[in-house]
Amino acid sequence: MQALLSFQQAPPLAAPVRFFLTAPLFAIAGGLLLAWSEPAVLLSRWTPTALALTHLLTAGFMLQVMLGALFQILPVVAGAHITRPLLVARLVHAALTAGALLLTAAFLSYEPLAFQLAVSLLGAGVALFVGAAGRALYGLPVSSPTIPGLKLALVGLSVTVCLGVLLAIALAGTSVLPLQQLTAVHLAWGLIGWGINLLAAVGFIVVPMFQMTPSYPEWFTRRFSWSLLVLLTAWGSVELAGGALAAAAFAATLVLVAAAFPVLTLHLQRRSRRARFDASQRYWRVAMLSLLLAGATCLAGNALTEFSEWQAWPWLCGILLLVGGFMSVMNGMLYKIVPFLVWMHLQNLGGGRFIAPSMNKVIATWQIERQMQMHCASLCLLVAATIWPEWVLRPAAMVFLLANAWLLRNLLAATSFFHQHRERIAALTTTATGRA
Amino acid sequence: MTGKDATRMIDARGLEPPEPMVRTLDALDHLESGDELLVLLPREPFPLYRALEINGFAWRTTCLPDGTVEVLIRHQTQ
Numbered sequence: 001m002q003a004l005l006s007f008q009q010a011p012p013l014a015a016p017v018r019f020f021l022t023a024p025l026f027a028i029a030g031g032l033l034l035a036w037s038e039p040a041v042l043l044s045r046w047t048p049t050a051l052a053l054t055h056l057l058t059a060g061f062m063l064q065v066m067l068g069a070l071f072q073i074l075p076v077v078a079g080a081h082i083t084r085p086l087l088v089a090r091l092v093h094a095a096l097t098a099g100a101l102l103l104t105a106a107f108l109s110y111e112p113l114a115f116q117l118a119v120s121l122l123g124a125g126v127a128l129f130v131g132a133a134g135r136a137l138y139g140l141p142v143s144s145p146t147i148p149g150l151k152l153a154l155v156g157l158s159v160t161v162c163l164g165v166l167l168a169i170a171l172a173g174t175s176v177l178p179l180q181q182l183t184a185v186h187l188a189w190g191l192i193g194w195g196i197n198l199l200a201a202v203g204f205i206v207v208p209m210f211q212m213t214p215s216y217p218e219w220f221t222r223r224f225s226w227s228l229l230v231l232l233t234a235w236g237s238v239e240l241a242g243g244a245l246a247a248a249a250f251a252a253t254l255v256l257v258a259a260a261f262p263v264l265t266l267h268l269q270r271r272s273r274r275a276r277f278d279a280s281q282r283y284w285r286v287a288m289l290s291l292l293l294a295g296a297t298c299l300a301g302n303a304l305t306e307f308s309e310w311q312a313w314p315w316l317c318g319i320l321l322l323v324g325g326f327m328s329v330m331n332g333m334l335y336k337i338v339p340f341l342v343w344m345h346l347q348n349l350g351g352g353r354f355i356a357p358s359m360n361k362v363i364a365t366w367q368i369e370r371q372m373q374m375h376c377a378s379l380c381l382l383v384a385a386t387i388w389p390e391w392v393l394r395p396a397a398m399v400f401l402l403a404n405a406w407l408l409r410n411l412l413a414a415t416s417f418f419h420q421h422r423e424r425i426a427a428l429t430t431t432a433t434g435r436a
Numbered sequence: 437m438t439g440k441d442a443t444r445m446i447d448a449r450g451l452e453p454p455e456p457m458v459r460t461l462d463a464l465d466h467l468e469s470g471d472e473l474l475v476l477l478p479r480e481p482f483p484l485y486r487a488l489e490i491n492g493f494a495w496r497t498t499c500l501p502d503g504t505v506e507v508l509i510r511h512q513t514q
Contacts, residue, residue: 079482143480143499205479209453215478215503273450343454344483359454 011071011082013345015089017415019068020334022097024408026060027327029104031401039389045314052107057322058190059122060100061404065330066198067092067129069337070150077205078147080136088132095125103168112172119168126161130154145221149201152225156193156232160186178240185236188251192258193232195326196291197225200261202333210336211281213268220264227257252299259295262288279368283332286376290324312386319382323400331375331407335368338411342418349425353432357421362414371410374403442474442508449478449504457484464493464509475507 030053034041041049071089074080082088099121106114137151163186170177208215235250265288269281277285297317300307307313339362346356381396446463448456460475467473475481480497488495488509498506 075486076483077479079480079485208478212450212452340454 011075011085011089013341013418015085016068016071016341017338017411018089018093019064019071020338020411021408021415022093023061023064023068023330024404024411026056026064026100027404028401028408029060030056031397031404033104034397035394035401037393037397039393042315042386042389042393043311045318048107048110050315052104054318054322055100055103055107057327059096059103062195062322062326062330063096063100063126064093065334066194067096069202069330069333070129070133070198072337072341073202074133074136074150077144077202078137078140078150079143080133080140080147082132082136088128092125092129092132095121095128099123099125106168106171110171115168115172119165123161123165126157130158144205145218145225146201146205149197149204149221149225152229153194153198153201155229156189156195156197160190160194163189181239181242185239188232188236188254191321191326192228192254196258196261197228199326199329200224203261203265206333206336207265207268207284211269211277211284212273214271216264216268220260224257224261228254231257248302251302255295255298259292262291279365279372280332280335283328283335283372283375286379287325287328287332290320290328290379294320294325312389316383316386319379319386323382324379328375328379331372334407334411335363338414339363342414346418346421346425349422351429354425354428357417362417363410364413367406367410367413371403371406374399374406378403443468443471445474445476447476449476456481457487460484460509461487464488464491467509467511469511469513471510473509475509477505477507478503480505481507 033049033053033056037049041047044050045054068089071082071085074082099118102114102118102121105111106118133154134151137147137154140147142148163182166177167179167182167186170179170182204216204221207213231250231254235247235254238250239247265284269277269285269288272281274281294317297313297320301313301317302308339359342362343356343359350356378396378400381392381399385392385396444463444467446456446459448459451459456475456477460473460481463473475484480499484507485495492512493509494512495507495509498508500506
């Protein structure tokens with residue numbers, strides 16, 4: 001077999017993998033923080049613990065996985081090559097890791113300097129990545145809806161971080177801004193403008209590719225990302241201007257439009273040609289169902305008086321969205337991306353003389369299955385903790401911690417597999433050269 | 437260089453990655469000078485282009501109305 005990669009241009013394995021190995025550490029820290037918290041933490045989404053936990057999962061776990069995956073996805077699905085990928089990855093990774101840790105510390109201490117340092121690092125890391133990715137995507141022919149989708153997702157990320165910087169300035173006490181409205185807009189841009197848009201742009205390619213489903217309809221892929229961004233802009237403007245009724249109507253429309261992606265994905269999954277779903281496919285199913293439940297919770301919390309009086313409903317919505325939706329899909333994607341990367345790099349190192357082991361051998365299937373069961377158990381327990389916090393919160397936090405430690409273990413097993421086979425290939429090459 | 441003239445064809449539209457790339461590169465190992473390989477795919481194969489480029493192959497891509505992407509490959513020296 002021929003060589004697969006040009007090492008001058010393709011991202012080395014270390015570029016994305018450093019992000020993937022760091023991400024579970026943030027989720028483990030989140031589990032520890034929750035395990036140490038009092039059950040009363042679930043009574044408000046505005047406590048330092050709630051804000052620190054949210055950012056451990058979003059600016060920590062999710063951002064690491066999303067940007068790490070983009071280092072691989074941009075060249076593979078869009079033909080967009082980041083210049084000097086390893087250097088960019090090192091700088092972005094260092095800035096994001098330090099920034100997310102400082103942001104957590106800032107929320108727990110309310111120390112102005114920590115906020116300033118955190119947003120400087122996160123802002124610089126994201127700006128560097130968006131610049132590098134934007135340059136790689138610039139001028140590419142639009143051969144699939146994924147390319148405009150990725151560009152719009154990067155716009156969503158930039159707006160989210162800019163709003164986050166504004167909020168941090170306000171929290172550091174140097175500015176008077178409408179904090180509550182600005183937080184809502186920051187949250188919506190982060191979860192929908194960046195999160196759902198990126199998920200959809202990538203899903204348009206990877207769901208049919210890996211799950212053997214029909215393609216998403218063209219009318220949908222062309223309009224989905226744009227619709228979300230237009231609605232987000234309209235809703236955000238009305239929200240900040242104080243038009244409560246119009247803002248509520250726009251917010252409901254936004255949630256319903258965003259829900260079209262999980263509905264369509266579940267519909268396509270039902271038409272999959274696979275006889276039996278693998279773990280990644282089941283992770284996607286859990287994620288899509290969780291996103292729909294999160295959307296329903298959000299609509300109920302804003303429209304139904306009795307439900308909105310339940311203090312833990314924002315937590316329920318957050319758990320369904322972050323742990324059930326985004327983290328589930330990212331776990332599932334990691335189990336496709338990492339084995340593919342290991343296989344591709346081993347195949348290339350073999351140089352046509354040695355065949356790389358099959359992708360399925362990179363991480364043992366039973367380890368993936370058990371980790372997925374643990375993740376799903378943590379999701380159920382975290383949901384239950386919003387109803388019975390005194391009894392369930394700590395066990396839920398511990399199971400969540402274990403599920404992410406298991407994810408880390410599985411990803412480390414993949415990197416260890418790569419190193420073992422790389423040494424084997426090196427030894428075989430030396431032997432073959434000696435014989436020649 | 438037209439698809440009709442290809443000496444061998446791989447229909448990889450129903451295959452899960454990395455199988456389309458594995459089969460294509462395996463077939464290229466046995467592609468004689470003057471022969472052409474036609475690969476049918478459900479999307480543009482950017483990683484394959486890179487592999488073709490560094491292994492000395494020329495290719496032409498055609499997107500069909502049904503969404504199928506045809507990649508016709510031959511040795512660059514032809």
